[in-house]
Amino acid sequence: xxxxxxxxxxxxxxxxxxxxxxxxxxxxxxxxxxxxxxxxxxxxxxxxxxxxxxxxxxxxxxxxxxxxxxxxxxxxxxxxxxxxxxxxxxxxxxxxxxxxxxxxxxxxxxxxxxxxxxxxxxxxxxxxxxxxxxxxxxxxxxxxxxxxxxxxxxxxxxxxxxxxxxxxxxxxxxxxxxxxxxxxxxxxxxxxxxxxxxxxxxxxxxxxxxxxxxxxxxxxxxxxxxxxxx
Ligand SMILES: Nc1ncnc2c1ncn2[C@@H]1O[C@H](COP(=O)(O)OP(=O)(O)OP(=O)(O)O)[C@@H](O)[C@H]1O
Ligand SMILES: [Mg+2]
Numbered sequence: 001x002x003x004x005x006x007x008x009x010x011x012x013x014x015x016x017x018x019x020x021x022x023x024x025x026x027x028x029x030x031x032x033x034x035x036x037x038x039x040x041x042x043x044x045x046x047x048x049x050x051x052x053x054x055x056x057x058x059x060x061x062x063x064x065x066x067x068x069x070x071x072x073x074x075x076x077x078x079x080x081x082x083x084x085x086x087x088x089x090x091x092x093x094x095x096x097x098x099x100x101x102x103x104x105x106x107x108x109x110x111x112x113x114x115x116x117x118x119x120x121x122x123x124x125x126x127x128x129x130x131x132x133x134x135x136x137x138x139x140x141x142x143x144x145x146x147x148x149x150x151x152x153x154x155x156x157x158x159x160x161x162x163x164x165x166x167x168x169x170x171x172x173x174x175x176x177x178x179x180x181x182x183x184x185x186x187x188x189x190x191x192x193x194x195x196x197x198x199x200x201x202x203x204x205x206x207x208x209x210x211x212x213x214x215x216x217x218x219x220x221x222x223x224x225x226x227x228x229x230x
Pocket of ligand 2: 055116
């Protein structure tokens with residue numbers, strides 16, 4: 001049976017794509033058929049009649065399973081602004097059942113679907129819906145990426161509270177080292193390990209220069225049934 005993960009962040013720009021790509025790499029290395037999905041993407045340009053968005057491209061490059069871009073990225077907007085505003089400006093209504101249907105199709109062609117959310121955890125997608133509703137509709141274990149920077153403790157604890165309040169299942173959380181020179185980095189990670197009721201799936205090191213194939217050995221393999229040696 002196919003498995004999926006829903007990758008959320010404590011904010012925009014905290015490393016959701018970077019961590020999702022690392023997870024996809026790890027799963028591909030185990031010989032699994034893997035596809036990345038970015039249901040809602042804001043910011044991009046039209047190339048040969050197709051919207052090109054950096055996240056969608058990064059996930060597609062890492063994936064080893066061909067998939068129709070309309071399934072991988074059902075909603076694409078040109079402007080890098082809040083999706084519900086971009087949708088309103090372009091007369092689009094983001095429909096969660098449409099995203100769920102696309103996910104279902106992808107899950108039939110891959111062993112694992114890694115879904116990257118948009119922005120932080122409660123980004124509005126429309127008048128009455130947000131990304132938390134999308135997480136609930138997909139019903140996938142949630143992987144929370146914490147961008148390690150000043151302010152991340154409160155962001156991480158608030159996001160975790162919201163994830164749990166929505167009754168979602170944890171895959172766990174990742175400490176993403178955005179700045180290796182962050183003062184008290186280890187103490188901050190320890191503070192989260194003590195307080196979060198979810199498993200730490202690993203500490204993603206800083207990867208400068210940026211790599212399209214980030215190292216994935218930092219992922220705790222025991223946390224992923226697909227990565228455990230049989
Ligand atoms: N571990 C890391 N080491 C070095 N750079 C990183 C790391 N993680 C993320 N970055 C850099 O930080 C920036 C934001 O990362 P990324 O695009 O993965 O975040 P995101 O949460 O997916 O952002 P968005 O909300 O736009 O989808 C990128 O320039 C990325 O290369
Ligand atoms: Mg991203």
